[in-house]
Amino acid sequence: MSVAKALTIAGSDSGGGAGIQADLKTFQERKVFGMSAITAVTAQNTLGVQGVYPLTEEAIATQIDSVVTDLRPDAIKTGMLFSSDIIRIVADKLRKYELKNVVVDPVMIAKGGQSLLQQEAIAALNDVLLPLSEVVTPNIPEAEIMTGYEITTMEQRKEAAKSLHSLGVKNVVIKGGHDKSQEEMVDLVYDGQFFHEIVHKRVDTKHTHGTGCTFAACIAAELAKGTTLLESVQLASDFVHAAIKDTLQIGSGHGPTNHWAYRKLT
Ligand SMILES: Nc1ncnc2c1ncn2[C@@H]1O[C@H](COP(=O)(O)OP(=O)(O)O)[C@@H](O)[C@H]1O
Numbered sequence: 550m551s552v553a554k555a556l557t558i559a560g561s562d563s564g565g566g567a568g569i570q571a572d573l574k575t576f577q578e579r580k581v582f583g584m585s586a587i588t589a590v591t592a593q594n595t596l597g598v599q600g601v602y603p604l605t606e607e608a609i610a611t612q613i614d615s616v617v618t619d620l621r622p623d624a625i626k627t628g629m630l631f632s633s634d635i636i637r638i639v640a641d642k643l644r645k646y647e648l649k650n651v652v653v654d655p656v657m658i659a660k661g662g663q664s665l666l667q668q669e670a671i672a673a674l675n676d677v678l679l680p681l682s683e684v685v686t687p688n689i690p691e692a693e694i695m696t697g698y699e700i701t702t703m704e705q706r707k708e709a710a711k712s713l714h715s716l717g718v719k720n721v722v723i724k725g726g727h728d729k730s731q732e733e734m735v736d737l738v739y740d741g742q743f744f745h746e747i748v749h750k751r752v753d754t755k756h757t758h759g760t761g762c763t764f765a766a767c768i769a770a771e772l773a774k775g776t777t778l779l780e781s782v783q784l785a786s787d788f789v790h791a792a793i794k795d796t797l798q799i800g801s802g803h804g805p806t807n808h809w810a811y812r813k814l815t
């Protein structure tokens with residue numbers, strides 16, 4: 550039996566809703582064998598981030614070497630990368646091993662407001678990582694920081710997507726979760742030629758911890774199986790919508806999404 554394999558390079562969320570934990574749960578739900586290279590350990594729960602402990606460069610590089618030289622992932626998802634040094638290590642490995650289907654979730658700030666990426670790392674993200682990637686999946690504030698554009702309208706979002714595409718990434722998805730002006734959530738996809746809008750009804754809930762991680766991990770899982778980019782993004786959007794709607798109600802703050810909700814619909 551052949552099985553698709555995906556590697557997440559991201560931070561650990563002790564609370565289990567975001568980061569490596571969300572990614573591995575999502576890979577498993579999509580029937581993809583999940584592997585991890587941890588960049589930082591966070592002490593985190595639904596109330597916020599209580600501590601951030603980056604791993605050494607050697608620890609990160611060796612984890613990637615171990616996984617890639619033996620298990621050879623079909624897709625890679627990156628999440629919390631924390632510093633420009635870590636971004637450079639990851640980029641070196643992507644180049645060295647000629648890894649394809651790289652999904653970059655440019656994680657910057659946790660929902661509770663704590664920084665998960667140092668300010669100095671934005672340039673490395675744009676200049677070093679994006680040219681090696683199949684798709685980048687910023688939310689609206691992340692797209693604003695990466696491009697320097699203000700995004701309040703769909704036209705501005707499209708301009709930002711074009712600007713990100715010009716950095717060398719093959720596809721751009723600017724997610725709509727932070728646009729509170731509409732009843733509908735629109736995830737905008739740009740492939741360098743056409744725009745596609747994936748629309749879902751907004752769910753009125755505070756339990757959205759880990760939505761971005763889950764979304765990018767789902768895209769990586771689908772790409773690992775050979776699904777097209779647009780179908781992968783559509784499925785990820787449906788998967789996250791189900792995970793937000795069928796809420797678990799755990800923790801006293803911004804609770805996690807339900808990673809097994811989509812399974813019940815299929
Ligand atoms: N309240 C919500 N109702 C429905 N879908 C949502 C909601 N919040 C976020 N999403 C969806 O979750 C995914 C992640 O979006 P977003 O919240 O923008 O990213 P991030 O978690 O990186 O901040 C997107 O597919 C978005 O449309």
Ligand SMILES: Cc1ncc(COP(=O)(O)O)c(N)n1
Binds near residue numbers: 562567569656658763
């Ligand atoms: C380790 C880690 N990585 C990423 C996020 C972002 O979470 P979200 O997907 O809610 O933006 C997080 N809170 N913790």
